[in-house]
Amino acid sequence: MTDQHPALLAAERRAHVLAALERDGAVRVAQLMDELGVAPVTLRRDLAQMEREGLLVRVHGGAVPAANGLDESDPAGARSRTGSIAMLVPSLSFYWPSVVRGAEAEAAQLGMRVVLRGASYELQDERPVLERLVHTEGVRGLVVAPNTDTPHAQDVVQWLAGCGVPSVLVERDAVVLPEGSPVENVTTDHALGAVLAARHLASLGxxxxxLIIARDSPTSRKIAAGWQAACAELGLTPADHFETSLPPRTSPDFSAVVDAALDAALSNSVTALVVHSDPEAMAFVDLALNRGISVPGDLSIIAYDDEVAELFTPALTAVSPPRGAVGRAxxxxxxxxxxxxxxxxxxxVLNPxxxxxxxxAPPRGA
Incomplete structure (x- = not known):
């Protein structure tokens, strides 16, 4: 025992733990060892005894307050806690702001707050950012949308599973190895979104x-799977439909690829397109109008995301994922x-x- 950590009685240690729980909403074994200057076995024995007395609940790496004595008639109030939930999303622009606002609203209702960080779709390994978030004072859980297309994607998932605080993925699917157990997550049924779009177009004739999708997007892959299923359901042959992908909007060849995709659509007598996401759909409308192709007279277009689709002229029919509900859930x-x-x-899984x-609109001559 060092001079900085004079020996504390069991009662003093317990009081320190309870004060930390009240202040931070959670305690970590490593932090308490430093603060109290006790051996791990002593601290774990203290926590075990306090759990038996109903004062706390042990979790991996630490403990959280017990739920005993809370008002069960108010589920939201019963789960109210102090502390924060850290949130890491790949963008603070399109799509994700609405998810974040939903998360913040739910956290506020629970007496918590959201500590937000924006990463990047180009970030190869989110672990350094996540480690800093976990060690932010008061953070008790994580909500994360990791990049699933990097060599470190599985490493990030494995790290989340062992980081000591609960984590939930948003709009991502993943498993923990070696058993391959799916992790806790909230996703939109984007495949259903594609089906809804295809059925609407079929109902118009x-x-x-x-289908135009963004390259290398987890969402696009799900949309494409739903699209294929919908085309089969509607009895469309491969000659009746086509699919292509677009590079990022920042790519220097973006406009040329959009132009080529529109050429391919017209050469195949296509009368309707589903485009992911809103800005890409707007680019198709702009290019079509510049070429004298009317929307929806000559070509109907459905946007996927509905972030700003309603603000465009013409207002775009759009598949709308429940972004706020995803964050709240x-x-x-x-x-x-x-x-x-x-x-x-x-x-x-939430429905769009x-x-x-x-x-x-119906195709000409329908």
């Missing part, structure tokens, strides 16, 4: 249709995990909707 899962660390892993506006 379109039989020659196309993710924070709710973290809060419930804090309340009951032994609960079964939950994977929540289709908002019909001015960019879709």
């Amino acid at each position: 379109h039989r020659r249709v196309g 993710a924070v709710d899962l973290v809060a419930r995990r804090l309340e009951d660390p032994a609960r079964a892993v939950h994977r929540v 909707t289709l908002n019909v506006r001015g960019s879709t």
Whole structure:
């Protein structure tokens, strides 16, 4: 025992732990060892005894307050906690701001707050950022949308599984190795979104249709899977539909690729397109109008994301993922995990909707 850590009685250690729980909403074994100057076995014995007395609940790497004595008539209030939930998303522009606002609203209702960080789709390894977030004072859980297309993607998932605080993925699917167990997450059923779009076009009489997706996007891959299923459901042959992908909007050849995709659509007598996401859909509309192709008279267009689709002229029919609900559900899962660390892993899938506006109409002659 050093001079900096004079020996403390068990009662003093317990008081310190309870004060830290009240202040921070969670405690970590490593931090308490430094603060109290005790051996790990002593600290774990203290925490075990306090858990038996109903004063706290042990979790991996630390402990959280017990839920005993809270008002069960108010589920949201019963799960209210102090402290923060850290959130790492790949962008603070399109799509993600609405997810973040939903998370912040749910956290506020639970008496918590969100510590937000924006990463980048180009970031290869999010672990350094996540490590800093976990060690931010008061952070008790993580909501993360990791980049799943890097060599470090599985390393990030494995790190999350062992970081000592509960984590929930948003709009991402992943498993923990070696058993391959799916992790807790909240996702939109983007495949269903593609089906809704295809069915809407079919109901208008379109039989020659196309799908334009963003390259290297986890969302696009799900949209493409739903699109293929919808085309099969509607009895469209491979000659009736086509699919192509676009580079990032910042790519120098973006405009040329959009132009070539529109040429391919027209050469195949396509009368309707589904385009992911809103800015790409707007680019198609602009190019079509510049070439004297009317929308929706000659070509119907559905945007996928509905972030700003309604503001365009013409207002774009769009598939709208429940972005705010995704954020709220993710924070709710973290809060419930804090309340009951032994609960079964939950994977929540939310349905998108289709908002019909001015960019879709029956094909000419239908």
